[in-house]
Amino acid sequence: MATTGHQQANQKQPPPAKAPSGHATTAPGTTPERLFNAFNAHAQTAAIKTAVELEIFTAIAEGKTSPSAVAQRCDIAERGARILCDFLTIHGFLTKTGANYGLAPDSAMFLDRHSPAYVGSAIDFMLSERVMEAHAKLTDAVRSGRSALGEAALEPENPIWLRFAEAMAPLTMMPAQGAAAELRRSGEVHKVLDIAAGHGIYGIAVAQQNPKAQVYAADWKNVLTVAQRNAQKAGVADRYHLLPGSAFESDFGHDYDLVLIPNFLHHFDLPTCARFLNKVHGALAADGRAAVIEFVPNADRVTPPSAAGFSLTMLAMTPSGDAYTFAELEKMAKDAGFTRVEISPVELGVNRLVVAYK
Amino acid sequence: MATTGHQQANQKQPPPAKAPSGHATTAPGTTPERLFNAFNAHAQTAAIKTAVELEIFTAIAEGKTSPSAVAQRCDIAERGARILCDFLTIHGFLTKTGANYGLAPDSAMFLDRHSPAYVGSAIDFMLSERVMEAHAKLTDAVRSGRSALGEAALEPENPIWLRFAEAMAPLTMMPAQGAAAELRRSGEVHKVLDIAAGHGIYGIAVAQQNPKAQVYAADWKNVLTVAQRNAQKAGVADRYHLLPGSAFESDFGHDYDLVLIPNFLHHFDLPTCARFLNKVHGALAADGRAAVIEFVPNADRVTPPSAAGFSLTMLAMTPSGDAYTFAELEKMAKDAGFTRVEISPVELGVNRLVVAYK
Numbered sequence: 066m067a068t069t070g071h072q073q074a075n076q077k078q079p080p081p082a083k084a085p086s087g088h089a090t091t092a093p094g095t096t097p098e099r100l101f102n103a104f105n106a107h108a109q110t111a112a113i114k115t116a117v118e119l120e121i122f123t124a125i126a127e128g129k130t131s132p133s134a135v136a137q138r139c140d141i142a143e144r145g146a147r148i149l150c151d152f153l154t155i156h157g158f159l160t161k162t163g164a165n166y167g168l169a170p171d172s173a174m175f176l177d178r179h180s181p182a183y184v185g186s187a188i189d190f191m192l193s194e195r196v197m198e199a200h201a202k203l204t205d206a207v208r209s210g211r212s213a214l215g216e217a218a219l220e221p222e223n224p225i226w227l228r229f230a231e232a233m234a235p236l237t238m239m240p241a242q243g244a245a246a247e248l249r250r251s252g253e254v255h256k257v258l259d260i261a262a263g264h265g266i267y268g269i270a271v272a273q274q275n276p277k278a279q280v281y282a283a284d285w286k287n288v289l290t291v292a293q294r295n296a297q298k299a300g301v302a303d304r305y306h307l308l309p310g311s312a313f314e315s316d317f318g319h320d321y322d323l324v325l326i327p328n329f330l331h332h333f334d335l336p337t338c339a340r341f342l343n344k345v346h347g348a349l350a351a352d353g354r355a356a357v358i359e360f361v362p363n364a365d366r367v368t369p370p371s372a373a374g375f376s377l378t379m380l381a382m383t384p385s386g387d388a389y390t391f392a393e394l395e396k397m398a399k400d401a402g403f404t405r406v407e408i409s410p411v412e413l414g415v416n417r418l419v420v421a422y423k
Numbered sequence: 424m425a426t427t428g429h430q431q432a433n434q435k436q437p438p439p440a441k442a443p444s445g446h447a448t449t450a451p452g453t454t455p456e457r458l459f460n461a462f463n464a465h466a467q468t469a470a471i472k473t474a475v476e477l478e479i480f481t482a483i484a485e486g487k488t489s490p491s492a493v494a495q496r497c498d499i500a501e502r503g504a505r506i507l508c509d510f511l512t513i514h515g516f517l518t519k520t521g522a523n524y525g526l527a528p529d530s531a532m533f534l535d536r537h538s539p540a541y542v543g544s545a546i547d548f549m550l551s552e553r554v555m556e557a558h559a560k561l562t563d564a565v566r567s568g569r570s571a572l573g574e575a576a577l578e579p580e581n582p583i584w585l586r587f588a589e590a591m592a593p594l595t596m597m598p599a600q601g602a603a604a605e606l607r608r609s610g611e612v613h614k615v616l617d618i619a620a621g622h623g624i625y626g627i628a629v630a631q632q633n634p635k636a637q638v639y640a641a642d643w644k645n646v647l648t649v650a651q652r653n654a655q656k657a658g659v660a661d662r663y664h665l666l667p668g669s670a671f672e673s674d675f676g677h678d679y680d681l682v683l684i685p686n687f688l689h690h691f692d693l694p695t696c697a698r699f700l701n702k703v704h705g706a707l708a709a710d711g712r713a714a715v716i717e718f719v720p721n722a723d724r725v726t727p728p729s730a731a732g733f734s735l736t737m738l739a740m741t742p743s744g745d746a747y748t749f750a751e752l753e754k755m756a757k758d759a760g761f762t763r764v765e766i767s768p769v770e771l772g773v774n775r776l777v778v779a780y781k
Contacts, residue, residue: 097533097542097594098729098773100471103516104549107468108735111558113461118562142568145738147724148745149565152735154725158461161725175455184455191462200469201555204476207507210500236455366505367512367519371456377466377510380503387506415456 112152114192117185121149122158122168122176130165183235190232195225199381211384222285226263230284230291234264240358240413244327245270247411247418248356254278254323258348260312261329265292265305267358268325272301283308283315313341317348324349327358328416331375334385335397342401342421349423355398360388361408361417371415394419470510472550475543479507480516480526480534488523541593548590553583557739569742580643584621588642588649592622598716598771602685603628605769605776606714612636612681616706618670619687623650623663625716626683630659641666641673671699675706682707685716686774689733692743693755700759700779707781713756718746719766719775729773752777 116122124138132147139146150166153159158176160167168177175184190196195214199206202213244267248254254275259268262282269292272280280301282292286309296305308315312329324345330338345355362373372388379386389397395406398421409418474480482496490505497504508524511517516534518525526535533542548554553572557564560571602625606612612633617626620640627650630638638659640650644667654663666673670687682703688696703713720731730746737744747755753764761779769776 095528095532096772097529097540099529100516100533100542101545101549101594101773102729103467103471103514104546105468105732105736106471107465107550107555108558108732108739109461109464111465111561111739112735113458113464115562115565119565141566144568145565148734148738151724152732155728155732156461158458161723170453171455171457174453175458182455184458187459188462191459192465197465197559200466203469204473207473207477207503208499210502236459365519366509370513371460374463374466374510374513376506377470378463380506381466381469414454415459 108152109156110192112149112156113158114188116149116153116158117176117188120178121146121153122172122185123178125159125166125168126173126177126179130167132164135166182238186232186234187236188232190229193225193228196382203381206380210380212380212382214382222287224287226285226288227291230263230265230288234266234291234295236414237264237266240416241266241270241327242274243411243413244356244358244418245274247409248323248354248420249274251354256321256323256350257281258283258308258317258321258324260324260326260345262292263288265295267327268292269296269299269301269305271323271325272296272304273299279304279306281306281308281318281321283310283312283317285309285311313344317344319348320350321348322350322353324353324355325358326355328360330357330359330394330397331379331388332383332386334387335389335393337385338389339397339400342398342403346402346423351423353423355403355421357394357398357419357421358413358416359394359419360415361391361394361419362388364390364392366390369415372417375415391419466510467514468550470507470514471516472546474507474511474516475534475546478536479504479511480530480543481536483517483524483526484531484535484537488525490522493524540596544590544592545594546590548587551583551586554740561739564738568738570738570740572740580645582645584643584646585649588621588623588646592624592649592653594772595622595624598774599624599628599685600632601769601771602714602716602776603632605767606681606712606778607632609712614679614681614708615639616641616666616675616679616682618682618684618703620650621646623653625685626650627654627657627659627663629681629683630654630662631657637662637664639664639666639676639679641668641670641675643667643669671702675702677706678708679706680708680711682711682713683716684713686718688715688717688752688755689737689746690741690744692745693747693751695743696747697755697758700756700761704760704781709781711781713761713779713781715752715756715777715779716771716774717752717777718773719749719752719777720746722748722750724748727773730775733773749777
């Protein structure tokens with residue numbers, strides 16, 4: 066029988082806390098095991114990063130399912146293969162039957178290099194040295210209320226955004242097609258601006274679903290080489306135009322019927338976002354829309370977990386960014402002159418689509 | 424109503440994998456969210472470490488439950504307090520009601536500095552720079568099958584063991600009392616040896632539960648200062664004796680009726696453990712017992728999760744250590760000359776008690 070230790074791990078967790086205030090509610094039988102596991106959570110990151118780097122998931126997908134076969138395929142020690150694969154089984158990313166490993170459905174779809182939905186490259190950005198350093202200095206960030214790394218990432222042509230564009234494109238394919246389909250329901254668009262396009266995947270998806278659309282991609286010049294390459298691959302290069310420079314300073318032109326703002330606002334504070342949205346407002350045609358794709362926590366700021374948890378990433382990585390609630394996004398858009406702001410019920414992975422009407 | 428985002432996080436995970444082999448079993452509706460969360464697992468470590476360092480749990484236990492009250496008590500930014508506490512709520516370590524936070528039962532018992540069961544100091548060892556470096560180099564360790572750090576930790580008087588002794592004592596109190604009670608059931612002991620005593624908590628618990636016992640603590644000289652201090656605090660210093668030096672080389676003496684070997688064997692390979700147990704065998708009286716306290720995974724090596732997962736820690740941190748199954752512990756003890764080996768049904772936190780009879 067296949068074993069997934071992950072289930073047992075969950076069963077060991079104590080029931081959710083019910084304490085309504087700060088008073089300690091110690092309970093007999095309470096153990097420190099869950100805290101011990103949280104102290105060790107970094108090992109899960111290390112294990113999955115190592116497995117992606119060494120192509121463990123790809124090896125198992127190829128039928129190399131024993132420690133010795135994995136070791137031979139990946140050019141690693143058999144002891145290393147056995148211990149790493151056991152750890153990935155404990156956490157539910159692999160299954161184990163006897164001494165042979167299998168892939169969990171999400172590992173098979175997203176971490177096998179031969180899968181069209183492979184997203185393993187995301188670790189190059191999500192677990193870059195910069196990200197790890199920022200989290201190593203989280204205590205300083207909580208003390209000061211801002212990243213301990215300074216503002217370097219927001220400077221012109223920082224190579225981190227080139228890495229973002231190259232690493233994060235695969236993870237964005239499905240959400241981008243979903244956003245483009247949802248936006249298409251309100252009618253075809255003809256002139257589209259994609260802000261901080263990065264890999265360009267959002268604007269390219271809109272180009273694919275709107276055959277007459279001309280798409281203008283704004284980002285640092287070095288990053289736009291990635292977007293242009295992706296536009297060529299997608300067969301929309303003849304309708305794809307580059308606007309290199311700072312999104313805050315460059316001239317966008319005007320008469321856009323759609324401006325895409327995917328995962329951009331969370332880097333800045335609310336007044337800066339409002340000022341930026343005012344610039345977007347000016348670039349839109351009279352019946353134009355701005356489409357904000359963002360991590361949008363509920364008003365409680367603790368659900369849904371992935372969107373709400375992104376706030377800590379912004380504390381660690383930026384001077385004053387955040388994961389904004391819908392009420393905050395609505396306020397900044399209205400402060401910028403938009404008349405109506407709506408959140409789409411469609412879920413784009415861990416993101417949501419918020420549309421602001423001019 | 425109190426919200427714990429943790430529950431939702433679990434609900435979002437896909438069902439456990441059923442694939443019996445390496446064949447990919449992609450399923451419609453499979454999302455990368457769980458993998459994305461695993462990439463980000465290190466943030467959970469960073470958040471709980473930061474919260475312990477800044478005494479966030481202690482502040483909330485004192486009734487400072489709003490972001491501004493936490494910020495004032497902990498001398499941190501209110502934005503930092505709010506985002507960190509939200510993140511801890513998402514992962515179930517805090518609760519949130521309106522804008523006020525509360526403690527989960529295990530956070531209240533183990534992470535409030537005023538609690539007698541406080542274990543926050545464990546991060547000084549479990550998340551030391553050495554541990555973080557070892558996990559940052561996990562890919563190298565899996566490749567070579569041994570820690571990328573070399574053998575330095577096993578050298579004489581390495582300060583890491585002083586830190587271990589100081590940081591890990593609180594986490595050990597309950598398991599040590601449990602082990603001593605279980606061992607006491609077979610009769611009172613009089614001469615006890617505690618191997619690599621560290622904080623000394625296991626030997627001290629035996630001394631407390633056996634009023635006539637003389638306890639000999641073996642460890643590096645620098646580490647034994649911590650054990651001696653703990654013996655004084657526990658009121659057993661007059662029956663507590665120090666045996667400084669390497670456990671492999673020093674003269675233990677003889678006629679012990681109990682030798683404690685708590686969390687020591689996992690640092691070494693199986694033949695080394697067998698040789699060491701043979702030395703212990705020689706130091707025991709004719710009816711003596713060796714009590715091995717260890718992480719003991721089941722034969723499948725993936726359950727129970729915390730014990731089985733410890734194998735990765737040993738891959739990252741040691742040249743050839745491991746979390747040994749009962750069959751392996753039994754083999755090394757029998758190779759060393761012991762006649763009978765039993766595992767106690769008692770659970771000592773994430774450890775188990777294995778008794779080898781001479």
